[in-house]
Amino acid sequence: MYPAERQSAIVAAVHEHDGVLSVAALSNDLGVTTETIRRDLAVLERQGVIVRTHGGAKLAHGMPFELSLAKRQAEEADEKRRIALRAVEELPRDGVVLLDSGSLALVTASVFPDASIIVVTNNLPAIPVLRQRPNVSVMALPGRVRTISQGAVDEWTRQRLSTLNVDLVLLGSNGLTATAGVTTTVPDEAEVKRAMLLSAKRRVLTITASKIGVTSFCHVADLAELDMIITDSRIDRETADALHTAGPELVAV
Secondary structure (H helix, E strand, O other), X not given: OOHHHXXXXXXXXXXXXXXXXXXXXXXXXXXXXXXXXXXXXXXXXXXXOEEEEXXXXXXXXXXXXOOOHHHHHOOOHHHHHXXXXXXXXXXXXXXXXXXXXXXXXXXXXXXXXXXXXXXXXXXXXXXXXXXXXXXXEEEEOOOOEOOOOOEEOXXXXXXXXXXXXXXXXXXXXXXXXXXXEEEEOOHHHHHHHHHHHHHEEEEEEEOOHHHEOOXXXXXXXXXHHOOEEEEOOOOOHHHHHHHHHOOOEEEEO
16 A cells, blocks of 8 residues: 555544544554554644544544545435436436546436446446446446445556546535635545546536535646536525636536
8 A cells, every 4th residue: 555545544544433543543454553654644744634642643623524425415415416417417428427436426326317328437336326227337447445435546446547538527526616626535536536537528527515615635626627517506606706717617506
């Protein structure tokens, strides 16, 4: 495991244990020495992600880390469904679509039409949902699966994506601003999202308005690299204008 991947795993593990975890537990979970964990914690503390405590670490206050997929599924259900229904209007005919991981992408999978398209995804929970459409061909991306997002995110995932040329990507993110662009919580997630973006002819970001104005840990893309942003009607006019001025078409539903 590379240092960046290990540090991502540390952040995820601390978050999954209510924001606090010991060095010994991290060492045992990741199969590395406590000295290695302490070096990684020092890096993450310099980056402002965690705060080291006596014998362990806790998440820094104010960092917009993810809730578990199950918790996120219950939040903003109406807004996510409206965004999802608008997003599937962008699907190509007889084309190839990349579907990102996350709760909004899972809702989007649930409203996919039974059309003759290929869907490539790292979103494990979305696969059985999409398989209910007999005419949709589903291809699962390989890689290590994150517990929080239930998405495949590692070098295997990125390598497979680098060989693809798809018609459309439906991307998700944890944050979006006019200056910081598209951001997410951990490096390996950001790298996979970036690889998805680069493999697609058309790039659509689906995001709830509650995440707009948030800058998360890792940069994914600048706004000018997107073709469209689909969000919900809670976005204010000033923010919408700023995002649209930066390049992409903005749709609020």
